[in-house]
Amino acid sequence: MALLIKNGTVINADQTLKADVLCDNGKIVAVGPDLDAPANAEVVDAAGQYVMPGGIDPHTHMQLPFMGTVASEDFYTGTRAGLAGGTTMIIDFVIPSPQQPLMEAYATWREWASRAVSDYSFHVAVTWWDDSVHEDMGRLVKEEGVNSFKHFMAYKNAIMAEDETLVNSFNRCLELGAMPTVHAENGELVYHLQQKLIAQGLTGPESHPQSRPSEVEGEAANRAIRIAQALGVPLYLVHVSCKEALNEIARARQEGQRVYGEVLAGHLEIDDSVYQNEDWGFAAAHVMSPPFRPKEHQAALWKGLQGGTLQTTATDHCCFCAEQKAMGKDNFSMIPNGTAGVEDRLMILWDSGVNTGRLTMNEFVAVTSANTAQIFNIYPQKGRIVEGADADIVIWDPTLEKTISAKTHHQNVDFNIFEGRTVKGAPSHTISHGKVVYANGELFVEEGAGRYIKRPSFSSPFTAQKRFNEVNAPSAVNRD
Numbered sequence: 001m002a003l004l005i006k007n008g009t010v011i012n013a014d015q016t017l018k019a020d021v022l023c024d025n026g027k028i029v030a031v032g033p034d035l036d037a038p039a040n041a042e043v044v045d046a047a048g049q050y051v052m053p054g055g056i057d058p059h060t061h062m063q064l065p066f067m068g069t070v071a072s073e074d075f076y077t078g079t080r081a082g083l084a085g086g087t088t089m090i091i092d093f094v095i096p097s098p099q100q101p102l103m104e105a106y107a108t109w110r111e112w113a114s115r116a117v118s119d120y121s122f123h124v125a126v127t128w129w130d131d132s133v134h135e136d137m138g139r140l141v142k143e144e145g146v147n148s149f150k151h152f153m154a155y156k157n158a159i160m161a162e163d164e165t166l167v168n169s170f171n172r173c174l175e176l177g178a179m180p181t182v183h184a185e186n187g188e189l190v191y192h193l194q195q196k197l198i199a200q201g202l203t204g205p206e207s208h209p210q211s212r213p214s215e216v217e218g219e220a221a222n223r224a225i226r227i228a229q230a231l232g233v234p235l236y237l238v239h240v241s242c243k244e245a246l247n248e249i250a251r252a253r254q255e256g257q258r259v260y261g262e263v264l265a266g267h268l269e270i271d272d273s274v275y276q277n278e279d280w281g282f283a284a285a286h287v288m289s290p291p292f293r294p295k296e297h298q299a300a301l302w303k304g305l306q307g308g309t310l311q312t313t314a315t316d317h318c319c320f321c322a323e324q325k326a327m328g329k330d331n332f333s334m335i336p337n338g339t340a341g342v343e344d345r346l347m348i349l350w351d352s353g354v355n356t357g358r359l360t361m362n363e364f365v366a367v368t369s370a371n372t373a374q375i376f377n378i379y380p381q382k383g384r385i386v387e388g389a390d391a392d393i394v395i396w397d398p399t400l401e402k403t404i405s406a407k408t409h410h411q412n413v414d415f416n417i418f419e420g421r422t423v424k425g426a427p428s429h430t431i432s433h434g435k436v437v438y439a440n441g442e443l444f445v446e447e448g449a450g451r452y453i454k455r456p457s458f459s460s461p462f463t464a465q466k467r468f469n470e471v472n473a474p475s476a477v478n479r480d
């Protein structure tokens with residue numbers, strides 16, 4: 001059934017226009033003034049509201065097995081919560097155990113994600129190295145539409161990639177036209193500092209940030225950037241949390257190196273005072289890595305986002321409930337690392353970004369959707385309101401006030417790092433595949449409706465645009 005969105009203002013990263021939007025067969029089929037509704041079309045009146053590309057969250061971990069437990073959010077509940085917050089696509093992570101074949105882990109995650117209610121894709125982590133990893137990376141790019149590979153420089157004795165793996169894998173990314181991405185913390189330093197704090201009997205969650213100070217992130221960010229520079233491969237740094245890492249990216253970009261940075265909504269808004277809270281559970285609920293930082297880092301991250309040193313926003317949505325966090329009751333290094341946010345990101349970025357004047361509405365679209373689509377080579381299929389694009393849309397009511405709370409959020413976790421935060425501006429409708437899946441507080445999702453989105457390698461220029469044109473060529477689009 002067709003859907004016509006009337007009387008709204010379309011916001012793309014590079015344009016603002018009063019226009020109606022007609023969707024049919026899961027695609028945007030027309031954008032323009034005074035469009036007529038086809039017979040039997042559903043019509044949504046978006047007067048006074050903004051019609052934007054649905055959010056893309058490039059960093060989530062649904063049902064991740066990690067630190068002896070499994071994240072409490074699965075692909076069904078997590079993508080459902082995302083739709084309630086205007087996010088219509090996630091890029092999650094396949095994380096093979098060391099020595100586990102990448103293709104085997106990929107098949108497992110694809111099976112888990114089949115319950116998703118919105119579109120999804122996967123970065124694949126390289127957690128070990130041998131010729132079979134080299135081989136599987138090639139299969140994932142050529143056969144499965146994976147164009148990004150993750151490297152955890154932290155988490156020693158678990159999934160940490162040593163320099164040898166970084167060099168081999170980054171080089172393989174270059175051969176394949178894939179984007180290497182990193183979690184940049186020096187895992188050896190973290191391990192050393194953790195042992196030191198524990199030996200001193202400092203086992204509470206307040207020691208978590210002490211074990212991974214911002215210089216530990218700065219070192220790893222610089223190392224990854226220099227390795228990428230030496231090999232001539234681009235680089236994407238996930239969850240940049242501090243000035244030191246930000247400055248390494250700025251220096252590299254200033255030198256013309258192709259380096260991208262991602263920032264989490266949480267790291268933009270929350271500081272390290274949370275770890276001083278005398279409530280153990282409250283402090284532990286904020287244990288994630290990199291940790292929340294002293295206040296001056298939030299200001300620097302906002303400037304980085306405004307100034308283009310950072311290009312994307314994400315959440316690193318990785319949920320653990322109170323009893324899971326309690327696994328680290330006697331030793332902070334055993335507290336499962338992770339916090340939620342997939343439902344809150346757009347509201348936080350709008351309230352702290354657009355409402356404060358830090359971001360224009362166009363920049364909001366860039367950092368919540370379009371830039372991710374471009375960096376990971378699925379633009380303009382995703383990330384733009386344009387004829388031929390997927391009809392993944394958020395209708396944004398700038399007057400709608402909400403108070404964020406674990407009591408009312410759709411995320412399958414008993415804590416919200418933005419608890420009690422009142423925001424102004426929120427989705428009134430979310431549209432996925434041209435269907436209204438969220439309207440005025442109600443969800444209308446279908447388990448398994450989400451599709452796996454292939455992302456072409458970067459080997460040939462304009463791949464995504466070329467594919468977009470092919471798919472949308474008049475002969476290829478069956479207009480009824």
Ligand code: URQ
Nearest residue numbers: 288289290316318337338
């Ligand atoms: O490091 C990550 O990105 C995963 C394991 C989620 N946990 C976290 O603390 N960021």
Ligand code: ZN
Nearest residue numbers: 183239289290
């Ligand atoms: Zn990480």
Ligand code: ZN
Nearest residue numbers: 059060061316
């Ligand atoms: Zn992560």
